[in-house]
Amino acid sequence: xxxxxxxxxxxxxxxxxxxxxxxxxxxxxxxxxxxxxxxxxxxxxxxxxxxxxxxxxxxxxxxxxxxxxxxxxxxxxxxxxxxxxxxxxxxxxxxxxxxxxxxxxxxxxxxxxxxxxxxxxxxxxxxxxxxxxxxxxxxxxxxxxxxxxxxxxxxxxxxxxxxxxxxxxxxxxxxxxxxxxxxxxxxxxxxxxxxxxxxxxxxxxxxxxxxxxxxxxxxxxxxxxxxxxxxxxxxxxxxxxxxxxxxxxxxxxxxxxxxxxxxxxxxxxxxxxxxxxxxxxxxxxxxxxxxxxxxxxxxxxxxxxxxxxxxxxxxxxxxxxxxxxxxxxxxxxxxxxxxxxxxxxxxxxxxxxxxxxxxxxxxxxxxxxxxxxxxxxxxxxxxxxxxxxxxxxxxxxxxxxxxxxxxxxxxxxxxxxxxxxxxxxxxxxxxxxxxxxxxxxxxxxxxxxxxxxxxxxxxxxxxxxxxxxxxxxxxxxxxxxxxxxxxxxxxxxxxxxxxxxxxxxxxxxxxxxxxxxxxxxxxxxxxxxxxxxxxxxxxxxxxxxxxxxxxxxxxxxxxxxxxxxxxxxx
Amino acid sequence: xxxxxxxxxxxxxxxxxxxxxxxxxxxxxxxxxxxxxxxxxxxxxxxxxxxxxxxxxxxxxxxxxxxxxxxxxxxxxxxxxxxxxxxxxxxxxxxxxxxxxxxxxxxxxxxxxxxxxxxxxxxxxxxxxx
Numbered sequence: 001x002x003x004x005x006x007x008x009x010x011x012x013x014x015x016x017x018x019x020x021x022x023x024x025x026x027x028x029x030x031x032x033x034x035x036x037x038x039x040x041x042x043x044x045x046x047x048x049x050x051x052x053x054x055x056x057x058x059x060x061x062x063x064x065x066x067x068x069x070x071x072x073x074x075x076x077x078x079x080x081x082x083x084x085x086x087x088x089x090x091x092x093x094x095x096x097x098x099x100x101x102x103x104x105x106x107x108x109x110x111x112x113x114x115x116x117x118x119x120x121x122x123x124x125x126x127x128x129x130x131x132x133x134x135x136x137x138x139x140x141x142x143x144x145x146x147x148x149x150x151x152x153x154x155x156x157x158x159x160x161x162x163x164x165x166x167x168x169x170x171x172x173x174x175x176x177x178x179x180x181x182x183x184x185x186x187x188x189x190x191x192x193x194x195x196x197x198x199x200x201x202x203x204x205x206x207x208x209x210x211x212x213x214x215x216x217x218x219x220x221x222x223x224x225x226x227x228x229x230x231x232x233x234x235x236x237x238x239x240x241x242x243x244x245x246x247x248x249x250x251x252x253x254x255x256x257x258x259x260x261x262x263x264x265x266x267x268x269x270x271x272x273x274x275x276x277x278x279x280x281x282x283x284x285x286x287x288x289x290x291x292x293x294x295x296x297x298x299x300x301x302x303x304x305x306x307x308x309x310x311x312x313x314x315x316x317x318x319x320x321x322x323x324x325x326x327x328x329x330x331x332x333x334x335x336x337x338x339x340x341x342x343x344x345x346x347x348x349x350x351x352x353x354x355x356x357x358x359x360x361x362x363x364x365x366x367x368x369x370x371x372x373x374x375x376x377x378x379x380x381x382x383x384x385x386x387x388x389x390x391x392x393x394x395x396x397x398x399x400x401x402x403x404x405x406x407x408x409x410x411x412x413x414x415x416x417x418x419x420x421x422x423x424x425x426x427x428x429x430x431x432x433x434x435x436x437x438x439x440x441x442x443x444x445x446x447x448x449x450x451x452x453x454x455x456x457x458x459x460x461x462x463x464x465x466x467x468x469x470x471x472x473x474x475x476x477x478x479x480x481x482x483x484x485x486x487x488x489x490x491x492x493x494x495x496x497x498x499x500x501x502x503x504x505x506x507x508x509x510x511x512x513x514x515x516x517x518x519x520x521x522x523x524x525x526x527x528x529x530x531x532x533x534x535x536x537x538x539x540x541x542x543x544x545x546x547x548x549x550x551x552x553x554x555x556x557x558x559x560x561x562x563x564x565x566x567x568x569x570x
Numbered sequence: 571x572x573x574x575x576x577x578x579x580x581x582x583x584x585x586x587x588x589x590x591x592x593x594x595x596x597x598x599x600x601x602x603x604x605x606x607x608x609x610x611x612x613x614x615x616x617x618x619x620x621x622x623x624x625x626x627x628x629x630x631x632x633x634x635x636x637x638x639x640x641x642x643x644x645x646x647x648x649x650x651x652x653x654x655x656x657x658x659x660x661x662x663x664x665x666x667x668x669x670x671x672x673x674x675x676x677x678x679x680x681x682x683x684x685x686x687x688x689x690x691x692x693x694x695x696x697x698x699x700x
Contacts, residue, residue, distance in 0.1 A: 056588050056598060083584070090600065133611065141608040141616075142601075165612045191601035193591075203592050210585075210687045266613055269581040272588065274687030276581040280613050289612055 002035075003093045003115060005108060007181055008100030012115045017094055022488065026500060027051025028085075029463035031095050032066030032077060033507040037570060039097065040514060043068055045177050047088065047096040047146070047186070050466015052487055053271075054089035054194030056206050058213040059468035061086050061271035063146075063163070068515065069172035070180070071157045071329070071379050072398040072422045075511045076172035079426075079463060080146075081270040082164040084188065087144040091190025102182035105153075109139075110188045120184040124153065127322040128162035135187050147185035148175040149324025151367040155179045157379040158329035162321060166268070166278060166291020170326035172399060172421050197489025213274050217473030221277040224257030226295035226470075231256045233404065234303075236435060237538035240405045241303045242353050243335040244394045247405045247533045247541075251308035255298050263310055265289070270468070277470055286315035293317040293327075296425075299403030300331025305338060306353030316359055323367035332400035333376045333383060334362050336393055345387050346372075394525045397422035406528045408538035409434040411448040414551045415456070418522045418564075420508045428455040429469065445547050449554035460501040502559070506566040519564050524548055571642050572622040573605065573676055573683070574694035577615045582607055586682035586691060593681045595670060602669045604676040620644065620665040620676040625700045628675075631660035636673065642697075648672050662700070 004013040025034050031048035050062035063085030069076025088096065091112050098108070102117075105124040109116050123131045128149040135145045145163065152159035152175035159175030160168040169175075178184075196202060220228045230252060233239045237247035253259065263283060268291060269276035282289040293301070293313050301316045302308065320327045338358075341351020350358045365373025376383050380400055384393035394400060399422025406413035415430035416423040425431070433451045434442050461480055462469045477494035485492045509517075524543060532540045556564050575586075587603035595602050606618040622643040629637045629644060636650035637657060651672040658667055666675040683691045 054598065056585070056592075129612065136610070141610060142606070164609070191599070193597035193599035193602075195597070199592070199596070199598065203589075206585075206589070206685055210685075214687060266578070267581050269583045271584055273583050274581070274585070276583070276688070291612065 001093050002095045002097065003110070005096065005098045005117065006100045007098060007102040007106065007117065007183065010102075010117055012117065014115075022051065023490075024500065025504060026461075026464035026484075027053070027094065028062050028064045028079075028466050029077070029460055030500070030504045032064045033504050033511065034570065035095060035097055036066050036075070037507050037511050037568075039099070040068070040511065042099040045098045045174070045181060045183070049085040049088045049094050051464060052483065053466045054086045055196055055487060056202050056209075056272060057467065057483055057487075058209050059270070059273040059275065059471045060466045061273065062463065062466040062468070063088065063169070064463060065161060065169040065174040067174060067177045069174075069421065070155075070176040071173035074397055074422070074515050074517060074521075075420045075508050076174060076177070077421055077508075078161070078169035078171045078174045080161065080163050080167045080169040081273075081468060082144075082167035083271045084144045084146050084163045085466065086271045087188045087190050089190070089194055090192055091188050092192045096186065098181060098183060101180065105182050105184050107185040107187060108183065110186070110190075111139075112190055112192065123147075123184055125150065128324050129165055129322050131185055132162070132165060135185065139187060139189065143187050143189045145185055145187050148178050149322055149367070151324045151377075152176060152179040153184070154367065154369050154377070156325055156366060156369065156377040158326045159324050160326045162324055166280075166321065167270070168321065168326070170328065171424070173326070175324050196487045198486045201486055210274050212474045213471055215474065218275045218471055221470045222275050224260070225277045225279040227255075227257035227260050227293070227298055229257070229295050230298060231258070237408050237533065237535060238405045238431065238435070239303055240299060240403055242306050243304060243332075243339040243392065244405065244527050245339070245531075246535055247408060247538045248535050249303040249308070252303065254308040255302045255310060255313065259310060260293075263314060273468065275468075275470060281314055283311040283314040285311040288315045288318040290314065290318040290321060292321070296403050297327040297331070300328045300335075301359065304331055304335040304403070305359055307356050307359065309356060312356035312359065316363055319360060319363045323363065325363070325367055328402055329380070329400050330363060330366060332394065333366070333380055334359055336380065336384065336389070337362065337372070337376065339392055340387055340389055345389055391526045394527050395423060396523065396525065397521055399423050401425060404431040405533070405538070406524070407531070407533045407543060408443065408541045410443060410445045410543060410547065410551070411452050413524060413528055413543045413548065414449060414555060415452050417524045417548070418552060418555055420505075420512050426459070426469070428452050428459055429472075430455055443541065445551055449551045450558045453555060453558040456505060457498050457501040460504055461497055464501065464504060506559075506568050507570075509561070509566045510568040513565050522552060522564065571678060571693050571695050572697055573619050573678060574692055575605075575607070575617040575619065576690040576692070577617060579688060579690045580607065580615050580617075581688055582609055582615055583687065586686055589681050589685040593679065594674070602674070604669070604674055605682055618663065618665050621663050622678065622697050623700050624697050627660040627662060627700055628657035628666055631656040643678055644675070646673060646675055646677065648674070
């Protein structure tokens with residue numbers, strides 16, 4: 001079912017899911033893209049559940065949030081795992097589409113078939129965790145909540161949506177869009193069954209699937225969570241440090257996953273996932289207790305700001321989570337401010353790398369839009385332009401990249417430049433393509449554009465079917481096709497799935513074209529194109545502009561896009 | 571004997587709920603499961619599951635003879651249940667609730683133990699008095 005909510009008119013409408021949707025668009029990413037394409041003029045905020053959500057398949061639990069991004073002005077998407085997407089399916093809704101703007105703050109209460117728009121006076125102004133506590137106390141502990149914090153209410157451009165205390169749809173500012181609509185939270189509770197065509201066969205495979213998910217392929221995530229990658233990426237010179245000026249951090253050993261074990265309290269996982277990459281940590285110094293920090297947070301608020309104290313990173317992460325801002329964007333902005341401070345462009349002596357106190361202050365200032373935080377809350381392009389410092393700002397389409405230094409990773413550099421939602425590490429995971437080589441081949445560009453395209457299609461399948469990318473070593477395309485065939489009761493091959501994924505990606509690009517995309521928008525930040533990295537093993541590396549243009553052409557060719565524009569007919 | 575969950579090691583994946591609901595009702599439907607894991611605040615996990623008390627409050631509350639005190643467990647006869655709701659209120663552990671129009675509670679079938687991916691569910695022979 002599709003739930004259509006109009007906040008201006010205060011109406012709720014239910015529609016059956018069109019029959020072709022499931023086969024053609026799979027779920028999650030596919031639903032979001034096609035719904036946004038059809039209703040682009042209404043500026044909707046769309047929550048879409050993954051195609052295999054609610055089945056017993058390990059890690060199938062994704063929720064995608066889609067809309068026109070307030071941060072980039074282009075197609076915006078962000079995903080969070082946890083229990084929200086499955087609860088949506090148990091309530092009977094694959095898609096929740098919210099349009100219009102409410103004059104006073106409201107929240108959406110979904111209890112199976114009963115859907116209502118209710119007054120959110122009591123929770124407006126509260127942080128995301130307290131909002132969640134409030135609803136769990138009010139409606140019972142089994143409701144699932146997706147809410148925005150103070151930053152979302154204040155329409156900070158990179159505000160996030162928080163679910164389950166530690167799961168965020170952080171990127172592209174979907175929390176800001178939710179705040180613009182006056183929607184504080186969505187509360188879901190469902191008690192319907194999820195029926196697949198082969199329930200019994202799936203049930204008989206639980207032990208086999210769980211055994212796979214608990215195997216070697218996911219060991220890194222199981223033991224250390226995402227921070228397990230810090231050490232390796234630092235060694236290969238891909239850990240962005242001091243606002244992307246270096247590729248490795250000399251104090252990286254203080255912020256590795258192994259070091260995080262000292263602060264570790266508990267493992268937490270998402271629905272039907274045995275991996276449990278979520279690590280609850282606590283800091284006695286700041287009396288903080290939270291889920292994370294993840295790899296991206298440690299890079300953004302840690303190495304990129306020159307900070308190597310886990311206590312500060314944990315506290316900063318908790319502040320970002322409760323106030324509701326994206327840690328990657330916040331970290332990148334603050335590190336830019338630190339650099340501008342050190343270069344004397346901003347006259348503030350406290351702005352320097354490694355100043356943890358100032359970091360915490362700035363996070364609060366951004367969320368409440370006070371002082372310099374008010375400038376930063378508008379996003380990285382307006383902030384950098386104000387100080388005439390675009391050459392220090394690392395961003396594509398207004399979105400800051402995730403924590404892999406592109407200077408030594410050509411495939412990854414290409415993938416952030418051509419990505420539909422801006423500089424994005426999750427859409428292709430293209431750093432894997434480069435880092436698969438340990439020799440000179442890593443810095444070569446031959447054939448990598450096509451590999452990026454393949455990787456994008458592969459990752460689109462994860463986002464559409466709803467399984468987690470952290471289990472990518474067990475889910476090959478053919479294995480996904482096998483499970484998807486069991487779910488829909490119709491034989492599907494891996495090649496067919498890939499074709500569908502490519503089509504979904506075409507739709508997203510078509511949305512961008514409708515929103516005014518031109519070829520100039522697929523660029524790389526100046527720092528990636530001109531600044532040679534200082535440290536081994538990537539000493540002197542940067543992306544050659546000619547190489548980049550060549551790869552871009554190759555990529556458009558592989559996609560079959562003339563001048564980067566796809567042909568889409570819905 | 572009753573099922574006990576080690577909440578300090580539980581990862582909140584709800585596989586047990588999915589398995590329980592499928593074994594009992596042939597549907598993947600966690601709201602129909604006889605075990606319920608919940609999260610309170612950032613780090614608090616808890617579980618609702620029948621403790622098979624030795625002098626159970628639910629047995630005292632039942633007026634229709636649906637609940638009986640067995641040797642090692644509390645036995646529920648769903649055929650006799652009329653869903654009056656007295657046992658739901660009486661249980662001090664909130665471990666019995668409505669499933670498909672009648673009362674439902676754990677009958678120690680051990681399916682959740684078999685399928686728990688982190689092996690945190692076990693059988694405990696020290697049943698509480700009430």
